[in-house]
Amino acid sequence: MLNLYIVNGPNLGRLGRRQPEIYGTATWSDVMNNLRRDFPNCHLEDFQSNHEGALIDYLETLTDRGADGAVINPGALTHQSYALRDAMAALSIPVIEVHLSNIYARESFRAHSVIAPVAVGQISGLGVDGYRLALLHLVLLMDSDS
Numbered sequence: 001m002l003n004l005y006i007v008n009g010p011n012l013g014r015l016g017r018r019q020p021e022i023y024g025t026a027t028w029s030d031v032m033n034n035l036r037r038d039f040p041n042c043h044l045e046d047f048q049s050n051h052e053g054a055l056i057d058y059l060e061t062l063t064d065r066g067a068d069g070a071v072i073n074p075g076a077l078t079h080q081s082y083a084l085r086d087a088m089a090a091l092s093i094p095v096i097e098v099h100l101s102n103i104y105a106r107e108s109f110r111a112h113s114v115i116a117p118v119a120v121g122q123i124s125g126l127g128v129d130g131y132r133l134a135l136l137h138l139v140l141l142m143d144s145d146s
């Protein structure tokens with residue numbers, strides 16, 4: 001069974017209530033319930049924090065937790081956190097960057113991700129489907145490895 005991790009950064013704990021016109025009406029627990037239903041053969045763990053250091057501490061534990069891959073939505077840290085980027089670069093597992101909104105179609109500061117160069121790839125603008133598609137890619141990646 002694959003161990004896949006989903007990490008959400010600042011303000012994503014309020015999904016469903018935070019600017020629903022941009023981020024949608026589903027809550028994070030709705031999203032996790034659907035993902036667990038869609039990936040019954042994966043062990044899915046999630047973590048959210050509004051704190052950069054807590055996110056970095058968590059990323060550092062992924063190897064010890066036996067993670068096979070991860071999906072991260074770093075929130076606004078996407079655009080400015082070299083520390084989070086360094087933590088990701090140090091991981092030996094594939095990590096996919098996800099954004100609910102299309103970061104290229106919004107304010108100009110959102111159009112740059114310091115995270116993207118150290119991610120396997122990025123999904124932006126597909127709403128909560130982005131998490132599902134990112135997990136699907138990780139599953140396909142691992143299948144092709146075995």
Ligand code: DQA
Nearest residue numbers: 011073075076099100101110
């Ligand atoms: C976001 C986009 C970021 O620019 C923003 O700061 C977020 C959410 C997204 O999922 O669309 O908090 O990562």
